[in-house]
Amino acid sequence: MGSSGDAWKLKDHPKLPKGKTVAVIVLDGWGEAKPNEYNAISVAETPVMDSLKQGAPEHWRLIKAHGNAVGLPTEDDMGNSEVGHNALGAGRIFAQGAKLVDLALASGKIYDGEGFKYVQECFEKGTLHLIGLVSDGGVHSRLDQLLLLLKGAAERGAKRICVHALTDGRDVLDGSSVGFMETLENDLAKLREQGVDARVASGGGRMYVTMDRYENDWDVVKRGWDAQILGEAPHHFKDPVEAIKKLRQEPNATDQYLAPFVIVDDNGKPVGPILDGDAVVTFNFRADRMVMLAKALEYEDFDKFDRVRVPKIHYAGMLQYDGELKLPNKYLVSPPEIDRTSGEYLVRNGVRTFACSETVKFGHVTFFWNGNRSGYFDEKLEEYVEIPSDSGITFNVKPKMKALEIAERTRDAILSHKFDQVRVNIPNSDMVGHTGDIKATIEACKAADDGVKMILEAIEQVGGIFLVTADHGNAEDMVKRNKKGEPLLDKNGNIQILTSHTLEPVPIAIGGPGLLPGVRFRTDLPTGGLANVAATFMNLHGFEAPSDYEPTLIEVVDN
Ligand SMILES: O=C(O)[C@@H](CO)OP(=O)(O)O
Ligand SMILES: [Mn+2]
Ligand SMILES: [Mn+2]
Missing domain, CATH: 3.40.720.10 (Alkaline Phosphatase, subunit A)
Known part of the structure; x- marks a missing residue:
């Protein structure tokens, strides 16, 4: 068109x-x-x-x-x-994304696509990292989709899996993060029984860690980067459920604003920083609050904060979050193709x-x-403030x-x-x-x-x-x-x-x-x-x- x-x-x-x-x-x-x-x-x-x-x-x-x-x-x-x-x-x-991911998981098509194959290339030697919002809110992500993806990835060769969990309390009740983390832990324990080294590696509240949008506050994304990629956070725990319970006791702590934490082993070493040769999937289907992290993970020229270390990874989004920017380049499920919008029609018919x-x-x-x-259809006719x-x-x-x-x-x-x-x-x-x-x-x-x-x-x-x-x-x-x-x-x-x-x-x-x-x-x-x-x-x-x-x-x- x-x-x-x-x-x-x-x-x-x-x-x-x-x-x-x-x-x-x-x-x-x-x-x-x-x-x-x-x-x-x-x-x-x-x-x-x-x-x-x-x-x-x-x-x-x-x-x-x-x-x-x-x-x-x-x-x-x-x-x-x-x-x-x-x-x-x-x-x-x-x-919409929620539905498209449901369909792709139900049919198994999610595993046949280029995106999954790309991350799968790392399963032999590296860790699969899954970063996203852990709740059943259905606005940005859904826990049941994450659990299916974990199972599917394990069945297709992932030997080591780390989940970097963001707590919600915005699309679901505050305090419900404990229950969601327990459910997740349960499934990870089952995978461990099957010989997959699967665990939560880091966490934090969605509004304080990672899920900023429209470049309002890069510090939010940096806090996530430090915990997820570098394995650095102000709080160390051995158990993620324990982590949430403890951090919720801090003054003014809520699920949305939970402080970042990393999970450490018996020697106090973070269990899941993201390293060269690893695969990363951001499992939120909704775009706005994943775009900034996607840029940090994917862009070579990136100056919004000091990334300190930029691992060589195979990264895919659950969806492609920005079609215009092709961000990220690889994704598991094709986003809805929303074409011929009213905005474009009106501008092409001279509506300023x-x-x-x-x-x-x-x-x-x-x-x-x-x-x-993103961007204008016709710069001469449009102004976005x-x-x-x-x-x-x-x-x-x-x-x-x-x-x-x-x-x-x-x-x-x-x-x-x-x-x-x-x-x-x-x-x-x-x-x-x-x-x-x-x-x-x-x-x-x-x-x-x-x-x-x-x-x-x-x-x-x-x-x-x-x-x-x-x-x-x-x-x-x-x-x-x-x-x-x-x-x-x-x-x-x-x-x-x-x-x-x-x-x-x-x-x-x-x-x-x-x-x-x-x-x-x-x-x-x-x-x-x-x-x-x-x-x-x-x-x-x-x-x-x-x-x-x-x-x-x-x-x-x-x-
Ligand atoms: O803040 C957000 O990300 C959502 C709630 O998760 O709100 P809205 O859809 O209104 O942007
Ligand atoms: Mn709204
Ligand atoms: Mn809202």
């Missing part, structure tokens, strides 16, 4: 005009649930979002943001930013596009939005994050009249929601609402159109619940805080002075989801969406 201009040409919408400035606002982690004390969004002062809701059903409705609607394996899979922004930007539902967020979500409205592709995020803090400390700055830059972009589409991600409800701090999350939701207000005011001034939605739920439910929906208590009688995303639907609202009076949400698409949004805003730009896109959510009635 793309060689001929005609292939990209979008049909004019029969009724809707071109040339209106359209603001597409994504509130990250903003779902819809019944008001109650654990619904930070309902408790927070959010006059703008509340007023949009008054527009239901014509200009406000709910859409699905989890499970099959975003290409995840089951309806029990909560949504996440990767699949959410992929669906929003691509306008179609693609089988501005995208903005702060660092921790910047790639969401650029990279994920554009089908896991990244507001630097705070680093080295948990976001409950500064719940306003950069919402104001994002809104200001977006307002200025709208008022400049240089853009036809402005697209933003406002991260507060998600990033602060993940800390589990309800009070801070309430402040975060207010800050997000203030940000929306500023952007809508600018749209008002230029006679434009807005579309406000979210990528998945988070802040609308901060407590773990039983099947009846009642809050669950822990053994001390405290509520169990929910730090993860949810299965809730998300709102979508349209409006602004540029919206023709006859435009309203259709009533014949009750199960609409995030993938229906792209066709919707393409219409608002005056175009018909390509015929294979999920249908638009709007219709135009003659008044």
